[in-house]
Amino acid sequence: MNDLTIGKVAREAGIGIETVRFYERERLLAPPARSASGYRFFNEDTVPRLNFIKRAKDLGFTLAEIRDLLAFNEDTVNGCGDVKVLVEEKIAGVEAKIEDLKRIRKGLKTLAQRCPGTGASTQCPILAALTNNK
Amino acid sequence: MNDLTIGKVAREAGIGIETVRFYERERLLAPPARSASGYRFFNEDTVPRLNFIKRAKDLGFTLAEIRDLLAFNEDTVNGCGDVKVLVEEKIAGVEAKIEDLKRIRKGLKTLAQRCPGTGASTQCPILAALTNNK
DNA sequence: ATTGACTCTGTAGTAGAGTACAGGGTTTAT
């Protein structure tokens, strides 16, 4: 009855079957029980666990970091502290990326402003800027 | 005298030899002349071209896009218009990424705020949020 | 003549997060 085959967990979590097997290989899911014929049977907390993975991915965590988060989840001593450290590192990383992108955007806008948008490339200030400036 | 061997162009452009060969394979550089023994000899605009590639990369262009930019550079009809379109698409892409990251940062900060930073994971509101919320 | 620095081709590996088979076996429904 509660035989959650791989197809069912995948469907319920909204991901592909291959992805479930991939997560198992990557140790984000424990090796599930097997039927006599070798079919995987997952227990009930697998779908919430997959949803956890999805949400953490949406927040920009890598699978390696998610593996850590899931491990902290089992740590009854100071899991919470470890989690908070990871989240704050992630915030710092995200902010660094935002600054990078803003710098890039500024560079691109400077280029776009100077460009008439018509004419031969020999006249193009964008190409000139990329070719000559430091 | 102007025999720019691959080692020289690489050194002058501040990139690796393997990278130069890679750019040739990827058609960012035209196949260079060869000596009798098969050594590459690059002409003088190769180093500026490699600098062009570096600057465009810094602005977030992929190698495929840079290949396009370099081709527009040879277009005497409307290279400039094509270039401007590409730059503006890139700006839009960068801005979309910035918005994504801001959304992610907001999610992470919400998590971090609620977390005491000590104690068992069973009490951790971050893990709880990742496990239960939509 | 020999050493060391340079170059050649071709192949393979890296990270990250999967996706796509091929070639089987199993379960379920009709």
Add this chain to the structure above:
DNA sequence: ATAAACCCTGTACTCTACTACAGAGTCAAT
């Protein structure tokens, strides 16, 4: 009984931008 739908393993491929050899040939200096 048979077809559809499901599952298994194992391997290889995707993308991006390189990087790292192995094994061989070449060039410049001593």
